[in-house]
Amino acid sequence: MRAPALLVLPVLLVGCAAWSPLAQPVAPPTIEEQFTPLPCPRTRAARGTTVGAEGCAEQRILRTDAAIDARAAAIFGLLRDETAKRRFVAAERAWLAYRKASCTSVADVYRSGSVQPVAFADCVAQRNVEHLRDLAPFEAFLRRLRG
Numbered sequence: 054m055r056a057p058a059l060l061v062l063p064v065l066l067v068g069c070a071a072w073s074p075l076a077q078p079v080a081p082p083t084i085e086e087q088f089t090p091l092p093c094p095r096t097r098a099a100r101g102t103t104v105g106a107e108g109c110a111e112q113r114i115l116r117t118d119a120a121i122d123a124r125a126a127a128i129f130g131l132l133r134d135e136t137a138k139r140r141f142v143a144a145e146r147a148w149l150a151y152r153k154a155s156c157t158s159v160a161d162v163y164r165s166g167s168v169q170p171v172a173f174a175d176c177v178a179q180r181n182v183e184h185l186r187d188l189a190p191f192e193a194f195l196r197r198l199r200g
Contacts, residue, residue, distance in 0.1 A: 079138045081129035082145035084118040086111075103167045110174030117181035124188045131195035152180045 091108030099105045125145055132138045156176035163169040 079135060079142055081122075081126040082142045083122050083125075084149065086114065086118065090115060103171060106171045107174055110171060110178050113178040114174060114181060117178060117185065120185055121181060121188070124185060124192055128188065128192050128195060131192070131199055148184060152177060152184075156180060 088111060090111045091104060093109035093112040094100050094102075094105040100109055125141075129138055129141060132141055156173050159176045160169045160173035163172050
């Protein structure tokens with residue numbers, strides 16, 4: 054009775070290892086926003102409304118998201134091994150979690166008010182700009198290493 058169980062266990066372990074997240078190929082990180090973007094109005098008066106200000110902030114978020122995605126893809130491509138790539142992806146996911154938590158906290162000042170989504174979106178856009186600045190020296194360093 055023991056022999057069949059001992060023969061099946063290694064097969065199960067190998068099967069489980071094949072489905073492990075570590076066994077899956079890693080891809081460059083990308084940002085996927087959960088909002089339907091509003092347009093940024095053309096007129097100054099319209100941009101001064103709550104909806105207009107939110108739309109403009111969302112458009113800034115999308116532009117800076119694209120820049121972060123491009124820089125992250127460049128960094129990812131310059132990393133030499135899977136371990137470094139996995140750590141970079143994990144770091145970017147952690148940064149996104151920080152961005153969300155931090156900006157939620159900032160927007161809490163206006164909780165239940167019409168300005169809350171504007172404060173959140175402005176914060177996210179600003180955090181994105183800061184993150185782009187943080188990623189730049191890492192990319193430059195990796196490029197120098199690659200020579």
